[in-house]
Amino acid sequence: MTSGTGATIKVEEISPVKKKISFEIPWEEVKRELDTAYRTVGKKARVKGFRPGKTPRRILETYFKEDAEGEAIQNLVNRSFEEAMQANSLVPVARPEIEQGGILSERNFTYSATVEVEPVVEPRGYIGLELKREDTAVTEGDLEARLEELRNMYSSLQDVEGDRAVRAGDFLVIDFQGKLGGVERQELTEAGFRIEVGSGRLVPGFEEALTGLKKGESKEFTVRFPDDYHVKDFAAQDVTFHVTVRDVKIKVLPALDDQFVKNFERYESLEALKADLRKSLEEEKAAGAKAALRKAINDRLLELNPFEVPEAYVERQIFSMMIEYQRRMVVSGMDPDNAAKLAADLHDSFRGEATRLVRAGILLQKIAEKESITVDDAEIDGRIREMAARYGRDFESMKASYEKDNLTDRLRDQLLEEKTLDFIESRAHIE
Known part of the structure; x- marks a missing residue:
């Protein structure tokens, strides 16, 4: 041409x-x-x-x-x-x-x-999807588990009696140094590290190796890191650790009685606490069922509509996921530089989910275009009002913040995705 x-x-x-x-x-x-x-x-x-x-x-x-x-x-x-x-x-x-x-x-x-270039997508199969909604009934087991969570929140740590050896469930303060190929690695060295034995926070075999030790004792052992470990240097490698137990404590849970209820000013009895917990569990289960249904819709749509997506879109999504992961690690107390390095090491691990999110976003956008689904300014203002009320802010200041930070378009995209999923759900066959 x-x-x-x-x-x-x-x-x-x-x-x-x-x-x-x-x-x-x-x-x-x-x-x-x-x-x-x-x-x-x-x-x-x-x-x-x-x-x-x-x-x-x-x-x-x-x-x-x-x-x-x-x-x-x-x-x-x-x-x-x-x-x-x-x-x-x-x-x-x-x-x-x-x-x-x-x-x-x-x-x-x-x-x-x-x-x-943008993929050419003609969405199909989104009308009449066969779906199943999760059960939202709250069982006694659910309620007991939530009460146990509350007891753990108000638990205390006490020193173990005598020189009892470490066992699963104990809370330790340890120092450890890790060596790969006989060379000590800074990333595998920590002082004053707190860990619950059996929590699964550390690589398989590490926490198990601590059982039997006593306060003040040291031990050297070797563990193999998982093949898919997020730091490539250590994946599928044997690492030797030297660990010293500095402190050993046990968790003591409060009794579930009226005295425990006094921790919460709004309840006068244990039954009142249970009633409120049941209500919150019902809300959580309803929200969880809705999220699971939305995921099922996306999964089915992606299965019915295979198409490639530009690498540029995937990389942008990965970058966004890395930034969010880094932010969460810093909030949890990790050093910002270490958090940035850890997030960068996870780049390839994010690729699969990033590709899925990009494909789902494009597909929902195409369905919205085909079905003439739109979001107007009144709907955006309505959502901002909801958030302002939830966080105790006035509408005008929150709206100004969204406009200043260029978040209005992102909110519009979010609302459009929600409306499109509502449209698909309303025309699905749900058990």
């Missing part, structure tokens, strides 16, 4: 979401653009012996050839690339990779652009 710049354009499909586009622009068009570029450069050029705008072309070509040709190439590429995108109904999702050999006198200018 030929563009408005006179360029001959050839589109090669590398994948459904990646194209290589070759351009050949006639010398006549190149010359016109080059003449324009030299006129622009000439107006700004400062050459001794010549007034601005009066420098001869041959002098400009001597001193400013690179500038003029660079500007001409940029203009030619920008115009012809945009024309090719429009003519072929392609939507680029990232900057193209340009390959070109420069301008040669009396020769057509050629270049290629490799670019990722």
